[in-house]
Amino acid sequence: VWDVRKYVHNLQSYPQINQIVEGYHQNELIALPTETVYGLGANAKDEQAVEKIYLAKGRPSDNPLIVHIHDKSQLDDFTQNISKETEILMDAFWPGPISFIVPYKSGFLSDRVTGGLKSVAVRMPSHVIGRAILQLTHLPIAAPSANISGRPSPTKFEHVKHDLDGRIFGIIQADDIDEGIESTVIDCTSYPFKIARPGSITAEMINKVLPYSVVDTKIDMDKPIAPGMKYKHYAPTQPVTLVEGGITKPIISSVIKDHKIAVIGPKSIESFISEEMIFIPLGNDENDIRGAHHDLYDALRIADQLTDIDHIYISGYNRNENTVALMNRIDKASGHNIKGEDEL
Ligand code: TXA
Ligand code: MG
Numbered sequence: 001v002w003d004v005r006k007y008v009h010n011l012q013s014y015p016q017i018n019q020i021v022e023g024y025h026q027n028e029l030i031a032l033p034t035e036t037v038y039g040l041g042a043n044a045k046d047e048q049a050v051e052k053i054y055l056a057k058g059r060p061s062d063n064p065l066i067v068h069i070h071d072k073s074q075l076d077d078f079t080q081n082i083s084k085e086t087e088i089l090m091d092a093f094w095p096g097p098i099s100f101i102v103p104y105k106s107g108f109l110s111d112r113v114t115g116g117l118k119s120v121a122v123r124m125p126s127h128v129i130g131r132a133i134l135q136l137t138h139l140p141i142a143a144p145s146a147n148i149s150g151r152p153s154p155t156k157f158e159h160v161k162h163d164l165d166g167r168i169f170g171i172i173q174a175d176d177i178d179e180g181i182e183s184t185v186i187d188c189t190s191y192p193f194k195i196a197r198p199g200s201i202t203a204e205m206i207n208k209v210l211p212y213s214v215v216d217t218k219i220d221m222d223k224p225i226a227p228g229m230k231y232k233h234y235a236p237t238q239p240v241t242l243v244e245g246g247i248t249k250p251i252i253s254s255v256i257k258d259h260k261i262a263v264i265g266p267k268s269i270e271s272f273i274s275e276e277m278i279f280i281p282l283g284n285d286e287n288d289i290r291g292a293h294h295d296l297y298d299a300l301r302i303a304d305q306l307t308d309i310d311h312i313y314i315s316g317y318n319r320n321e322n323t324v325a326l327m328n329r330i331d332k333a334s335g336h337n338i339k340g341e342d343e344l
Contacts, residue, residue: 001157001161001170001171001173002014002016002019002020002170002171002172002173003173004129004172004173004174005173005174005175008128008129008174008175009128011128011129011132011133011136012132012136017136019170020133020136020170020172021133021136021137023169023170024041024042024043024133024137024139024141025043025137025139027042027043027046027048027049027052028042028049028052028168028169028170029041029042029049029052029053029056029167029168029169029170030042030168030169030170030171030172031146031154031160031164031168031170031171031172032129032130032133032141032143032172033127033129033130033172033174033175033177034068034125034126034127034130034143034177035096035097035125035126035127035130035177035178035179036097036125036153036177036179036180036181036182036183036199036200037145037146037153037154037155037177037179037180037181037182037297038145038146038153038154038155038157038159038160038171038177039068039125039130039141039143039144039145039146040053040056040057040143040144040145040146040160040164040168041068041133041141041142041143042141042142042143043137043139043140043141043142044065044067044109044110044113044139044140044141044142045108045109045110045139045140046110047110047112049110049142050065050110050112050113050142051112053065053142053144054112056164056167056168057144057147057148057149057164058148058149058150059144059149060149061112061115062115062116062227063115063144063227063228064113064114064115064117064120064121064227065113065114065121065142065143065144066099066121066122066123066142066143066144066183066185067109067113067120067121067122067123067140067141067142068122068123068124068125068130068134068140068141068142068143069122069123069124069134069140069141070124070131070134070135071124071135072090072094072124074140075102075122077105077108077109077140078104078105078106078107078108078109078120078140079102079103079104079105079120079122080103080104080105081102081103082102082103082188083188083191085188085191085193085210085213086100086102086188086193088209088210089186089188089193089206089209089210089213090124092209092210093201093206093209094123094124094126095124095125095126095131096124096125096126096201097125097126097179097183097184097199097200097201098123098183098184098185098186098199098201099121099122099123099183099184099185099186100121100122100123100186100188101119101120101121101185101186101187101188101189101196101225101226102119102120102122102188102189103118103119103120103189104117104118104119104120108140109140109142110142113142115227119187119189121185121226123183127174127177127178129172129174133172145182146159146160146163146164146171147159147160147163147164148163148164150235151163151234151301152234152296152297152300152301152333153181153182153234153297154177154297155176155177155180155294155297155298156176156177156298157171157173157174157176159297159298159301162301177294178294179200179290179293179294180293180294180295180296180297180298181199181200181293181296181297181325181326181329182197182199183197183199183201184197184198184199184200184201184202184325185197185199185225185226186206186214187225187226191213192212192213192214192215193206193213193214193215194214194215194225195214196225196226196229197226197228197229197328198324198325198328199325200290200293200325202321202322202324202325203215203321203324204321234297234300234329234332234333235332235333235334235335236300236303236304236312236333237304238262238303238304238306238309238310238311238312239310239311239312239337240311240312240313240314240333240334240335240337241311241312241313241314241334241337241338241339241344242313242314242316242330242331242333242334242337242338242339243313243314243315243316243339243340243341243344244316244338244339244340244341245316245318245340245341246265246269246286246315246316246317246318247263247265247269247313247315248269248272248341249272250341251341251344252272252273252274252277253272253274259309259310259311260276260308260309260310260311261277261278261309261310261311261312261313262277262278262279262280262303262306262309262311262312262313263277263278263279263280263312263313263314263315264280264281264282264299264300264303264312264313264314264315265279265281265282265313265314265315266281266282266283266284266285266286266288266291266292266315266317267281267282267283267284267285268284268285268286269315278306278309280299280302280303281295281299282295282296282299282315283295286315286317286318289317289322289323289326292317292326293325293326296326296329296330296333300333314330314333314334316330316338317330
């Protein structure tokens with residue numbers, strides 16, 4: 001573990017920085033912080049390095065990886081025919097929490113990165129540490145979320161350690177992650193573009209930069225654009241019910257009071273949760289979507305470790321443009337077990 005918290009703005013002066021940079025060049029796996037979630041990074045040019053990622057995570061090999069870059073000039077090495085429209089969006093949102101799927105040019109990267117696809121996903125993260133690492137290594141870094149496949153993405157150093165300690169070369173320890181859900185993935189291989197995975201950069205924000213450039217697609221779980229979307233994700237081991245429209249006082253007092261339960265929801269509902277229940281808060285209130293993004297994966301990991309509960313209830317948020325990404329993750333965490341008040 002390299003604890004770089006004191007060197008956030010001056011990573012070059014971190015005494016062990018050469019070990020980290022060398023590690024990537026020796027094709028080792030090193031987890032690094034990004035503004036969305038921690039990534040499990042490896043040299044995207046090396047077949048073995050990329051192979052190690054799949055092994056360490058237990059990830060299906062048909063699920064391609066996002067390539068992380070520091071500078072747009074790196075794109076020439078492994079992409080081609082990037083459209084003017086794609087560039088406009090890259091310039092508007094990078095560095096930041098959005099990945100672009102663009103036409104792949106083979107030869108430079110290990111083809112294992114794309115899982116045999118003709119396209120490649122690229123992202124330029126904004127996290128000061130993640131960004132400095134990409135600059136200092138001078139390598140394109142393939143990095144999926146640094147969790148065991150099927151578990152929630154890691155938003156804290158402890159999550160990475162819990163999942164991958166002993167399986168990887170090292171972890172770069174930074175503060176807890178700001179955002180907390182994975183980047184928006186936008187498919188730019190045809191126009192208008194499509195959202196392949198919703199994130200904190202919404203279709204509305206993209207269309208504000210470039211009108212009508214992204215169609216509001218319903219994400220089809222049977223035929224997802226991003227292969228990763230079809231896998232079961234984030235689900236705790238106990239049964240989970242998503243309460244559509246949110247958990248209310250009457251629901252707590254009449255319907256679900258008999259179970260040994262944990263409730264996950266905005267802090268504002270805590271006042272009517274009974275004492276024998278375990279409450280895990282997400283952000284401040286039902287309008288605090290950033291807070292919910294930030295807390296969700298930690299909450300799911302906490303819930304998963306509770307031993308004497310039979311059931312987890314998650315309080316649903318009002319579905320709108322701003323909650324698409326949040327509800328996408330909560331839908332998945334519940335295994336799509338979604339109940340309205342009258343169905344409970
Ligand atoms: O925020 C993030 O995106 C984090 C940080 C570490 O950057 N990374 C991340 O990677 O979430 P991962 O591997 O957990 O998710 C990548 C998603 C998967 O759903 C994958 O199927 C999709 O992107 N993807 C990658 N390359 C693709 C491609 N060429 N075509 C379609 N989907 C692709
Ligand atoms: Mg992932």
